[in-house]
Amino acid sequence: MATWIKAEVIENRRWSKDLFSLVLDANVDAFTAGQFTKLGLEIDGKIIQRAYSFVNPPNSKYLEIYATRVADGLLSPRLHALETGDSVLITQQASGFFTLEEIPEGDDLWMLSTGTAIGPFLSILKQDEVWQRFRKVVLVHAVRFSADLSYQAEINELQQKRSDQIIVQPFVSREPKAGALSGRITHALEDGLLERMVGLHMTQQKSQVMLCGNPQMVKDVRAILIEKGLEKNLRRKPGNITTEQYW
Numbered sequence: 001m002a003t004w005i006k007a008e009v010i011e012n013r014r015w016s017k018d019l020f021s022l023v024l025d026a027n028v029d030a031f032t033a034g035q036f037t038k039l040g041l042e043i044d045g046k047i048i049q050r051a052y053s054f055v056n057p058p059n060s061k062y063l064e065i066y067a068t069r070v071a072d073g074l075l076s077p078r079l080h081a082l083e084t085g086d087s088v089l090i091t092q093q094a095s096g097f098f099t100l101e102e103i104p105e106g107d108d109l110w111m112l113s114t115g116t117a118i119g120p121f122l123s124i125l126k127q128d129e130v131w132q133r134f135r136k137v138v139l140v141h142a143v144r145f146s147a148d149l150s151y152q153a154e155i156n157e158l159q160q161k162r163s164d165q166i167i168v169q170p171f172v173s174r175e176p177k178a179g180a181l182s183g184r185i186t187h188a189l190e191d192g193l194l195e196r197m198v199g200l201h202m203t204q205q206k207s208q209v210m211l212c213g214n215p216q217m218v219k220d221v222r223a224i225l226i227e228k229g230l231e232k233n234l235r236r237k238p239g240n241i242t243t244e245q246y247w
């Protein structure tokens with residue numbers, strides 16, 4: 001049984017009509033970058049709970065989650081409506097294995113995300129470990145519209161600080177955007193465009209790939225990578241592909 005504690009909403013950062021980040025103050029247990037928590041609200045006498053990845057690194061003063069308001073969703077529209085000073089329930093302990101501890105050694109780390117699933121990567125990128133372990137880190141964020149590319153200030157800051165190691169490649173599928181690839185991650189992987197754009201070759205010997213986001217993307221990309229010779233990363237049989245699905 002989860003232990004629920006109260007979190008105070010410090011800020012609701014609204015990025016666009018539906019995208020928002022809740023900055024929360026709560027005394028939760030220590031967690032590892034890449035893990036998720038659960039948020040809950042009491043609706044008709046029952047706690048309705050959903051999983052949300054931490055965007056902030058461990059040890060930061062406040063917690064932060066990045067979410068979208070799902071039309072007709074049960075919880076996310078209510079979270080979207082929260083204002084400074086409101087409260088929300090949060091689990092005392094975080095969960096999940098989408099963390100660097102689970103990633104075998106490699107030269108380059110590819111972080112592929114859709115929509116709000118960039119969150120856990122931002123948490124991991126704010127810690128030193130990833131920069132010590134990998135020579136190059138490729139951050140891919142696929143969205144529909146350029147307005148959905150949230151956290152640009154944080155990403156620009158990372159690009160300045162880690163300019164010799166990080167490569168950021170956005171994808172915007174429904175409108176042209178300078179510096180972004182159009183279309184989908186899957187197509188760009190199949191025809192080698194992504195590798196050409198970032199100037200790195202994905203290989204079974206030296207690449208690690210973390211995939212996070214919508215289940216179709218995770219499934220399709222995993223299949224393409226397996227076709228390229230990469231292998232699923234399992235605890236009992238380490239490989240290259242580590243995944244987290246948001247639904």
Ligand SMILES: Cc1cc2nc3c(=O)[nH]c(=O)nc-3n(C[C@H](O)[C@H](O)[C@H](O)COP(=O)(O)OP(=O)(O)OC[C@H]3O[C@@H](n4cnc5c(N)ncnc54)[C@H](O)[C@@H]3O)c2cc1C
Pocket residue numbers: 036050051052053054065066067068070072073074075076077115116117119244245246247
């Ligand atoms: C491990 C894990 C981590 C997660 N982390 C996040 C996170 O950091 N941010 C976040 O926004 N969501 C995250 N989710 C999804 C989240 O838990 C909820 O499913 C989502 O907020 C919708 O809840 P709801 O009650 O409003 O919708 P529901 O009534 O439960 O409807 C669910 C439907 O909403 C859609 N949906 C769910 N999540 C998303 C999404 N992120 N983007 C677009 N469509 C979606 C899907 O079609 C899904 O079938 C995570 C899920 C898992 C399993």
